[in-house]
Amino acid sequence: MEEYKLPELPYAYNALEPYIDEATMRLHHTKHHQAYVNGLNAALKKLKEAQEKGDFSSIQPILRQIAFHGSGHTMHCIFWSVMCPPQKSKEPTSGKLHSQIVKDFGSMESFKKTFSEAAKAVEGNGWAVLAWEPIGKRLLVLQAENHQKLVVQGSVPILVLDVWEHAYYLKYQNNRAAYVDGWWNVVNWQEVERRFEVVKNGLG
Numbered sequence: 001m002e003e004y005k006l007p008e009l010p011y012a013y014n015a016l017e018p019y020i021d022e023a024t025m026r027l028h029h030t031k032h033h034q035a036y037v038n039g040l041n042a043a044l045k046k047l048k049e050a051q052e053k054g055d056f057s058s059i060q061p062i063l064r065q066i067a068f069h070g071s072g073h074t075m076h077c078i079f080w081s082v083m084c085p086p087q088k089s090k091e092p093t094s095g096k097l098h099s100q101i102v103k104d105f106g107s108m109e110s111f112k113k114t115f116s117e118a119a120k121a122v123e124g125n126g127w128a129v130l131a132w133e134p135i136g137k138r139l140l141v142l143q144a145e146n147h148q149k150l151v152v153q154g155s156v157p158i159l160v161l162d163v164w165e166h167a168y169y170l171k172y173q174n175n176r177a178a179y180v181d182g183w184w185n186v187v188n189w190q191e192v193e194r195r196f197e198v199v200k201n202g203l204g
Ligand SMILES: [Fe+2]
Pocket: 028, 032, 076, 162, 164, 166, 167
C-alpha cells in the first residue's frame, strides 16, 4: 500500500509575509500537516490489518480517523496551493470564475464578505470553503468544522481558508478577524480559477 506523503510547499516559508509569518508556516506545514499525513497512514494501516484478520470490531473509529486525518491532509494540500506571495495575488475582474461568482453571489465583494464572515464565525477549529456543487451547478460558501463536518457531499472545494488557531495564533493571537482580512492578500486566484475550470468541466 502506497503511503501518503507531505507535499512540498510551492513557495518559501516566508513567502506569504507579512500576512502569514514564517514561523507559523513552518510549524503548520512540518508539524500540523505532517501529523494528518501520519494519522491517515496509521488509520489506513489499521483498516488493512482489520481486513487481513477479518476482525471489523473497530471499523467505526478507524473510519472516523480516516475521515478526520484524510480531510486534514486534503484540505491542507488545497490550502497551500491556493496561496501565493502577495505581489503575485491578482483578484479577477473578468473570466469564467468571476462570472460564476457574480452569478451565484451578486458580486465579488458580496462573495468575499460572505466567505470572510463564514471564516470568522466557524465554531472552534475549522475552515471556510468555496466549493463547486455539480448537481445544482453552482458555487457554495460552506464552513467545515474540524476538517470534515458540515460540508455538502459531492461538492468540490476550490478555495479554502484554514481558521484553526494553529494557522494564525503566533502572529494574530485571538484576532481571527485580522488574519482573515489580511489573508485575501495572498490568495492565488490563478490556481482558484484553474481548480474551478477543472472541476466544472470534469463534473458537469
Ligand atoms: Fe491547518
